[in-house]
Amino acid sequence: MIYQRPKGTRDLFALELKRIEAINYQARQFFESSGYVEIKTPTFEFAQLFARSIGETTDIVEKEMYLFEVDKRQYVLRPEGTASVLRAFIENNLRVPARFLYIGPMFRKERPQKGRYREFLQIGIELLGEGEPFYDAEMIEQANRFLNLIGLNEKIIEINSIGCPECRRRYKEKLLQYLKPKIDRVCPDCQRRFQRNFLRIFDCKNKTCQIIYTDAPKITDNLCDQCLNHYNQVKNFLNAFSIEYIENKKLVRGLDYYTRTVFEFKHRGLGAQNTILAGGRYDLLMKELGGKDLACLGWAMGVERLLLILPENLPEIKQKKKIFIIVIGERFISEMVKIRGLIQQRDGICILGNPSATLKSQLKKANRIQSDYVIIFGEDEEKKGVYTVRNMETGYQESVEIKSFADYLNKLLQ
Ligand SMILES: [Zn+2]
Ligand SMILES: [Zn+2]
Incomplete structure (x- = not known):
């Protein structure tokens, strides 16, 4: 009998571990220098935390979580970091504004592919208690600076605003009007999404769906006054920071909790799976999880995918004799x-x-x-x-x- 590791996992050896360590080290140095403090939360949590935060009807919660039961309680290997950080913040009565950096493994039962694993490493930051658009821009600027620092200059920054529940309610009506005559032609996934998570239809990779959605009304053009104002200010601040970005009206995030600003950093070297860093604002989540009504924002990036595009020998890795x-x-x-x-x-x-x-x-x-x-x-x-x-x-x-x-x-x- 020869034992094998589970599908989508890896054994890591000397050089790869060194490269991971080098990136983690740089992240700690850099983000600590801009006021973030490291936080480590458990790798498993009660399952309900993620159902509540990520959303019951997301792909992650529906089919990608590693669930297990011990003593009649449901646990899950954490699929992402944000919900845990907020849970820890609320549970430990911490003060805002708070800046956190986390580095650690996450677990999702996805189809394994290049640079994507079922146990994967994420570096993420969360800024809790800041609702001003300046901080959306600052966060993007810092992420950009960090990626430059580790040698990743060739990237595209995409931004969008997905508004607040109020804008979305009105926008959904409009989108429904547009889609009604075409609804039979979209894929079953999208038909299901439209019932429960309508913004996500824009994530669909199906060609027919893509064509139908090209001319569909976009949330960005249907923001309420406050959300529009917020979005415009974010763009002004990005300009002030000299950050080049592209507005992508079809950019929505795969998780329920995002509001207003969403952003992704993409890299051409990664093909279709070209997102290296993604994040945004999630002003409703803290309250949803039982905390105060505090605006928050953050992002996460997958270390494995980053390593695919960085040079093999990162400059800070000294080869020991x-x-x-x-x-x-x-x-x-x-x-x-x-x-x-x-x-x-x-x-x-x-x-x-x-x-x-x-x-x-x-x-x-x-x-x-x-x-x-x-x-x-x-x-x-x-x-x-x-x-x-x-x-x-x-x-x-x-x-x-x-x-x-x-x-x-x-x-x-x-
Ligand atoms: Zn709004
Ligand atoms: Zn579709």
Whole structure:
């Protein structure tokens, strides 16, 4: 019997983990410098939290959640971060305005595809208690700056406003008028969406649906005065920040809780799955979850998809040198420990050979694990007061005096 990992999951190894770490590190540095503090919430929550926030009729809640029951209570592996952050904020009686950064795994039973996994890593930020349009623009500016910082300059920023429940109520009537004569031609998914989540029809990938929706009235053109004013101000502030953006009237978000501003950052290198960061305003969610009536906004990005388009060796990843230490004879173990200490202090990787084994078999092992250097200490070296250092790539070998060995390592491992 050979065990396999579940579909849509991954085993992560050295370089990939380093790349993930590098991005997480940069995110912490950057967003902490603009006032965000990190928050870690549990990876599982009561199922009801997400049904309430994301919406009972969304794809996520209907078919993508990892649900499980323990002691007659329903739990779920969290499918996204926002609901948990708000739950934590309310439960811990925190103060607004509050800026949170979260980094961690999310779980959704989606069809696995390139850069999309069922356990995936998200970096997200939430700004709670700020309703002014300035902050919508600031958040987009900061996300843009961060992506530039990690080397992602080629991106398209799309924005839209999906209004408030009031604008949507009026707009739905209008849309219904337009769609009535065509309703038989849209796909079954859209017919269902229209009953329960009508804005989402614009997310449909079906060609016929797309054509029908091209000329449909758009929510953006049907905003109430306050929502329109908010949207115009967001655009003014984006201009003031010198952010280039495209208005996409068909941009709606897949979750129920969004209001007014929504935005996505896209990248050409990702093809159809080209969204790298998405977010918006969700002014009604805090109250919906039992908190105060506070305006909030935020975004999240998938780390795996980001890594698909970033260069393999991110600049901040330093490749550490791997050094294999061979001593011939157990009486030299103390010497071995001394050398290892020096290497570890200098941030090198140090692997020990077995002192009871022959030089030949130890060298063989050093080669097999792809060591960059081997340091050898035996009776000869003891007599001369040196270490023998071999470069495993070139085969070049030299004797280094023990008393100047620390300086030698400084150069080797810099
Ligand atoms: Zn409105
Ligand atoms: Zn459709």
